[in-house]
Amino acid sequence: MDKFQGRAVISGQVKGNAMVSKKGFNVLSSYMGALVSNGKQTLCTDQNNPDLFQRDLAGAILCIPQVIGSTTAGMLIQTVAAMGIHPKAMLFSATAESLAISGVLLADIWENTKIITVDGLGERFLESVQEGQIVEVTEDGTVTLFE
Amino acid sequence: MRLTNEEQDILNGKHGEILQKTMETLVRYGDMYDAECLVSLDGPVHLVCSFGMPALKPLSRIMKEMIDAGIRTELPFTADPQPIDYENVPATKQEQEMYHLLYGTQKEYESMLAKLGMKNENAYTCACYFDEVGNTPKFGDNLAWAESSAVVYANSVLGARTNRTSGVMEFFSGIIGKTPKFGFLTDEGRKADWIIELRTSKLPRPQILGSAIGRKVVEKVPYVNGLEQFLGTELTPAVKDYLKDMGAATASNGAVGLYHVDNLTPESKKYGEELIRENASVYVIDDAELERVVNSYPILWEDLNAKPDRAFIGCPHASFNQLKEWTETFEQALEKSGQEKVTVNTIITSAPDVIAKFKETEYYTRLMKTGVKISHICPLMYMSNPLCAKKPIITNSNKLRTYSTARYVDDQELVNLVVKGAF
Numbered sequence: 001m002d003k004f005q006g007r008a009v010i011s012g013q014v015k016g017n018a019m020v021s022k023k024g025f026n027v028l029s030s031y032m033g034a035l036v037s038n039g040k041q042t043l044c045t046d047q048n049n050p051d052l053f054q055r056d057l058a059g060a061i062l063c064i065p066q067v068i069g070s071t072t073a074g075m076l077i078q079t080v081a082a083m084g085i086h087p088k089a090m091l092f093s094a095t096a097e098s099l100a101i102s103g104v105l106l107a108d109i110w111e112n113t114k115i116i117t118v119d120g121l122g123e124r125f126l127e128s129v130q131e132g133q134i135v136e137v138t139e140d141g142t143v144t145l146f147e
Numbered sequence: 148m149r150l151t152n153e154e155q156d157i158l159n160g161k162h163g164e165i166l167q168k169t170m171e172t173l174v175r176y177g178d179m180y181d182a183e184c185l186v187s188l189d190g191p192v193h194l195v196c197s198f199g200m201p202a203l204k205p206l207s208r209i210m211k212e213m214i215d216a217g218i219r220t221e222l223p224f225t226a227d228p229q230p231i232d233y234e235n236v237p238a239t240k241q242e243q244e245m246y247h248l249l250y251g252t253q254k255e256y257e258s259m260l261a262k263l264g265m266k267n268e269n270a271y272t273c274a275c276y277f278d279e280v281g282n283t284p285k286f287g288d289n290l291a292w293a294e295s296s297a298v299v300y301a302n303s304v305l306g307a308r309t310n311r312t313s314g315v316m317e318f319f320s321g322i323i324g325k326t327p328k329f330g331f332l333t334d335e336g337r338k339a340d341w342i343i344e345l346r347t348s349k350l351p352r353p354q355i356l357g358s359a360i361g362r363k364v365v366e367k368v369p370y371v372n373g374l375e376q377f378l379g380t381e382l383t384p385a386v387k388d389y390l391k392d393m394g395a396a397t398a399s400n401g402a403v404g405l406y407h408v409d410n411l412t413p414e415s416k417k418y419g420e421e422l423i424r425e426n427a428s429v430y431v432i433d434d435a436e437l438e439r440v441v442n443s444y445p446i447l448w449e450d451l452n453a454k455p456d457r458a459f460i461g462c463p464h465a466s467f468n469q470l471k472e473w474t475e476t477f478e479q480a481l482e483k484s485g486q487e488k489v490t491v492n493t494i495i496t497s498a499p500d501v502i503a504k505f506k507e508t509e510y511y512t513r514l515m516k517t518g519v520k521i522s523h524i525c526p527l528m529y530m531s532n533p534l535c536a537k538k539p540i541i542t543n544s545n546k547l548r549t550y551s552t553a554r555y556v557d558d559q560e561l562v563n564l565v566v567k568g569a570f
Contacts, residue, residue, distance in 0.1 A: 009179060024365065024402070028550065029550060032531065034202075035200060035202045035203075036202075036248070036249060036531070036533060038201060038202045039202065047445070047447060047552075048445065048549070066365070066366065066402070067402075068365065068366075068401065068402045069295075069399065069402070069549075069550070070195070070295060070399075070550065071195045071293040071294055071295050071298070071311055071312065071313055071314060071317075072195050072196060072293075072313075072314045073313055073314070074313025074314055074315055074316055075195075075196060075203070075205075075206060075313060075314030075315045076314075078205050078206075078315065079202060079203055079204070079205055079206075081205075082204060082205045083202070096179075097311070097366055097402060098176075098180070098310055098311055098312070098313060098316075098330070099311065099313045101176060101179050101180075102176060102312075102313035102315070102316045103313065105172055105175050105176055105179075106172065106205075106313075106315055106316075109168055109171055109172050109175070110168065110172070110205060110209065111205060
């Protein structure tokens with residue numbers, strides 16, 4: 001069992017399997033399919049991200065370094081939250097980019113949807129967490145990795 | 148965050164629920180970054196969302212509520228390019244049907260933007276800072292812009308101050324007329340974390356240099372040494388174009404919102420190496436490094452040897468100066484090959500106000516004779532159509548390459564391809 005302490009941007013509790021991307025999460029590229037299909041298709045469409053490409057992002061516990069790419073990101077996170085196909089949690093090794101922060105705040109305030117978000121978990125978090133590994137997040141921003 | 152009485156009143160709901168939630172969003176956003184206060188905007192906002200996509204229901208809902216409440220931005224704003232121009236970028240019937248699904252609420256959305264304070268119907272461009280468009284900030288202005296290529300240009304080339312504001316958040320700042328003071332709005336936030344040592348044998352292509360920098364520093368601030376030996380120390384129109392295209396590549400291949408170029412960009416000229424943080428990391432870029440970066444780009448075409456169906460130039464939008472340069476480039480290439488017109492459908496995208504000015508010059512007639520078209524659209528939005536994404540499209544834009552299936556070629560290769568028609 002390995003524990004990491006981050007900042008709870010949107011606090012909450014969740015436990016499930018990690019979906020890990022070593023590369024930055026490009027929100028526009030990843031959700032393009034969801035936008036085009038109006039939420040019917042939830043597979044990641046970012047062809048530049050081999051860790052996530054064609055994987056189902058709905059309900060995922062995303063373990064990522066940071067958000068990269070288009071400044072539409074916050075608006076799109078709000079939109080997938082309104083569609084009900086948002087990730088359960090976003091766990092950042094770095095300080096979350098303003099685009100990600102905007103998105104989870106917009107989802108919380110305007111869509112009453114909490115995407116549990118913890119940032120600043122450190123590089124070792126992303127080095128340690130394995131694809132599919134059970135992770136647990138608690139209200140105070142503690143993330144536990146189970147063997 | 149410290150709020151004025153007026154700001155606190157809005158947050159407490161004295162001016163209605165919609166403004167209360169708008170203010171709450173900005174305040175919680177600022178609190179996440181320990182912003183000390185809200186600062187007044189010195190210029191209009193620039194919106195990243197210029198497309199009426201049925202899927203974007205949350206934004207439409209908020210905008211409708213604001214219109215119903217009689218709310219609009221304090222200053223007339225600009226927005227990113229429109230998605231469709233069938234006259235200059237034709238689409239098949241099937242493609243048009245798909246565009247209808249994608250951008251089926253475009254007219255309603257544009258109507259809402261007009262009611263909310265959009266400058267005018269020509270103000271759709273990613274390069275709102277062009278003189279012809281007029282949303283051109285001054286050194287030190289506090290802003291809240293979205294559109295990554297515009298943000299990095301405003302911060303770096305003009306010395307204005309804006310964070311990489313997200314879509315919706317920039318609109319909220321325009322409504323309140325303020326934005327949280329943190330990040331690039333502070334002196335400390337504008338300091339460089341990386342030193343880029345340029346050691347190439349010649350001026351690098353801006354699209355590749357920007358890509359290399361963006362991939363390395365991601366969201367950090369780079370201070371570039373060695374570029375002034377090629378570009379000089381003055382921000383001429385050609386140098387601004389170079390920095391525009393380089394910056395867009397840094398922002399799309401990474402998440403750069405501000406860069407400094409030694410002895411060239413305004414803050415570097417004013418503060419020099421005081422802008423560099425202690426213990427800044429160093430990244431050396433030489434010819435081999437740039438070659439490595441170019442060779443790493445995936446080619447997403449089904450048939451690597453396919454004849455290009457279309458070529459896009461101008462992502463971000465081409466400047467007036469670039470439109471003139473491309474006219475001469477295509478004329479010379481066609482003359483050399485003995486042809487009258489290009490053989491691949493070639494589109495240069497630019498701002499409506501720039502196109503209008505260009506049309507008043509002899510260059511416009513000359514460019515039209517080469518068969519090249521000009522359009523005001525966003526080529527990325529064109530490529531968002533899955534039917535268009537399957538086509539073999541070439542581009543000299545690293546931003547377009549990053550976000551689509553378009554294949555990157557450099558300027559000279561693009562010209563050769565559209566003249567002779569195949570690889």
